Amino acid sequence: MFAVSKRLRFKTIAAVYGLFVAGTLSGTVTSFAAFGSPAPAEKIASAAFKATPVFKASDIIWGFDFISDSEIILALKSGELLLVDAKTGKSQAVAGGPTVVARGQGGLLDVKVYRESGKTWIYLTASVTPDKGTASEKKSNQTTALFRGEWKSPKIENITRIFEAEPSVDSSLHFGSRLAFPKSGGVFMTLGERNQRDRAQDLSQHWGKVVRLTLEGKPHPQNPYTQKSSVGNVTPKPEIYSWGHRNPQGIAIDPGTGDVYVSEHGPRGGDEVNLIKASANYGWPTITYGREYWGPRIGKNSQPGLEQPVKYYVPSIAPSSLLIPSGKAPKELAGKFIQGALVLQHVNITDIKSGNETRLFEDMKKRFRHVAESPSGEIFLATDDGDLLKLERQ
Numbered sequence: 001m002f003a004v005s006k007r008l009r010f011k012t013i014a015a016v017y018g019l020f021v022a023g024t025l026s027g028t029v030t031s032f033a034a035f036g037s038p039a040p041a042e043k044i045a046s047a048a049f050k051a052t053p054v055f056k057a058s059d060i061i062w063g064f065d066f067i068s069d070s071e072i073i074l075a076l077k078s079g080e081l082l083l084v085d086a087k088t089g090k091s092q093a094v095a096g097g098p099t100v101v102a103r104g105q106g107g108l109l110d111v112k113v114y115r116e117s118g119k120t121w122i123y124l125t126a127s128v129t130p131d132k133g134t135a136s137e138k139k140s141n142q143t144t145a146l147f148r149g150e151w152k153s154p155k156i157e158n159i160t161r162i163f164e165a166e167p168s169v170d171s172s173l174h175f176g177s178r179l180a181f182p183k184s185g186g187v188f189m190t191l192g193e194r195n196q197r198d199r200a201q202d203l204s205q206h207w208g209k210v211v212r213l214t215l216e217g218k219p220h221p222q223n224p225y226t227q228k229s230s231v232g233n234v235t236p237k238p239e240i241y242s243w244g245h246r247n248p249q250g251i252a253i254d255p256g257t258g259d260v261y262v263s264e265h266g267p268r269g270g271d272e273v274n275l276i277k278a279s280a281n282y283g284w285p286t287i288t289y290g291r292e293y294w295g296p297r298i299g300k301n302s303q304p305g306l307e308q309p310v311k312y313y314v315p316s317i318a319p320s321s322l323l324i325p326s327g328k329a330p331k332e333l334a335g336k337f338i339q340g341a342l343v344l345q346h347v348n349i350t351d352i353k354s355g356n357e358t359r360l361f362e363d364m365k366k367r368f369r370h371v372a373e374s375p376s377g378e379i380f381l382a383t384d385d386g387d388l389l390k391l392e393r394q
Contacts, residue, residue: 104172328377
């Protein structure tokens with residue numbers, strides 16, 4: 001026998017996954033559990049919309065948000081922050097960001113702008129070395145952390161780590177992580193299970209969870225668990241809002257209802273969109289519509305007490321980011337799910353009520369990483385090639 005490095009194992013799994021998506025899995029099955037019947041992918045002509053180039057970055061644009069209608073702050077996976085003028089395409093570096101560990105799937109992840117009491121705050125998620133743990137853990141492990149700093153153009157001042165997921169893990173996979181701010185207060189943050197499945201079902205840790213925090217990074221008072229809670233023999237982390245997630249990299253709040261939706265990666269098939277409810281268990285890995293990369297089933301499709309997705313994909317599209325546009329967006333898009341697709345390389349649009357699915361820009365062959373709406377209702381897209389694009393009608 002010979003030793004196989006983690007890097008080689010990861011590349012091998014990725015290659016096998018690509019073969020299954022490209023060849024072994026024939027056809028496309030998209031099911032809407034909430035609507036009770038499958039809905040086939042409906043092709044719509046990319047001629048209806050165009051993706052207009054705005055800016056080209058040197059690395060993956062993992063997240064972006066709007067300082068104003070014309071100023072966009074970009075978070076590059078490498079750790080760099082940029083401020084881009086959406087009208088001219090000119091950019092400048094943003095100082096004051098955190099130090100990140102850009103390894104594997106980790107790096108600088110999401111960025112959100114939040115305004116409160118006359119101040120503009122920048123919230124960032126990133127994979128980092130842990131502040132907590134033993135000396136050995138601090139040397140070898142990574143965690144996903146939430147940072148906050150005040151915006152003083154063109155820099156961030158007083159950046160502070162206000163939360164880090166526990167425990168830290170020696171893995172460079174499945175960090176999550178996206179942010180959303182509900183009108184009822186606080187911030188939701190998604191966290192993957194670090195490619196170690198059982199962590200998603202362990203309430204004593206944050207991995208494979210959606211957490212809800214105060215704006216200062218403390219457990220939100222409306223969370224279902226407190227320091228005195230007990231589930232079986234476990235005292236849940238008080239930051240936890242929902243659990244049983246694999247690797248959620250999209251979160252959106254319905255502007256009409258306030259409902260919170262999360263999109264997450266499945267294994268070989270089984271990507272999901274879930275309606276998030278307090279203390280609900282979404283089942284990974286006990287239930288899933290996905291399979292092992294080499295074929296066998298992982299779990300059941302359903303089980304009493306475990307939540308079903310609103311939508312799942314077989315084969316996987318690899319969803320990254322989730323947007324439910326406001327009424328300011330083009331009327332064809334308002335109220336729909338919009339996701340970037342990494343593996344099947346398109347912009348995925350789903351009608352929430354009918355379940356009809358459409359796919360844009362498949363011919364571009366781009367890994368669409370993030371989708372966001374400007375204050376005036378314009379839709380912007382980002383890719384792993386560093387493209388910042390504006391979605392416009394032809």
